[in-house]
Amino acid sequence: MRDGECGAFLVWGDPTLYDSTIRIIEAIAATGGHDLEYEVIPGISSIQALAARHKTSLTRIGQSVEITTGRRLAEGFPNNADSIVVMLDADNTYKRYADQDDIEIHWGAYLGTPDEILVSGKLKDVVDDIERLRAEARAKNGWVMDTYLLRRGDGA
Incomplete structure (x- = not known):
């Protein structure tokens, strides 16, 4: 993505229970190589x-x-x-x-x-x-x- 663009991960399942998506995004953000903000939008598990x-x-x-x-x-x-x-x-x-x-x-x-x-x-x-x-x-x-x-x- 270019600077200023927004992306999204659509995750099917229960990321708060067993998925690695949140952990992966946090690992990417921790590298410091990207200005990364994210939001977890709750759904029905x-x-x-x-x-x-x-x-x-x-x-x-x-x-x-x-x-x-x-x-x-x-x-x-x-x-x-x-x-x-x-x-x-x-x-x-x-x-x-x-x-x-x-x-x-x-x-x-x-x-x-x-x-x-x-x-x-x-x-x-x-x-x-x-x-x-x-x-x-x-x-x-x-x-x-x-x-x-x-x-x-x-x-x-």
Whole structure:
């Protein structure tokens, strides 16, 4: 860009949660080689869209929610939260918990887009549907961006 021109990065996802865009812009600004000012304009996160589209809340009364990655979920279901939001799960880690009768899932891919896909229910009942839909979406689009909420028990 020439002096005085303005540029922008349009970032899809949740840069405040997991993206490197802010870190990269700060690294460029720290070099001192550019007079760089930037603004982060908030939007709706995939987590907010997931809860809204499934018409649910992330937590139950008096309970907490943990936001994590598929890689961390592979280490085990956290003991301190009955609700877990999982992002960046390339390995379908939810499948590890499909044998547990009390886990429900609210899953969504391409949230907020015309290609949006939603599935919810007892994990053991919908696990195969999610895996199939996820594979079909990846084959069709070349990628898949999905987020899901796992919840133990029926709760209040």
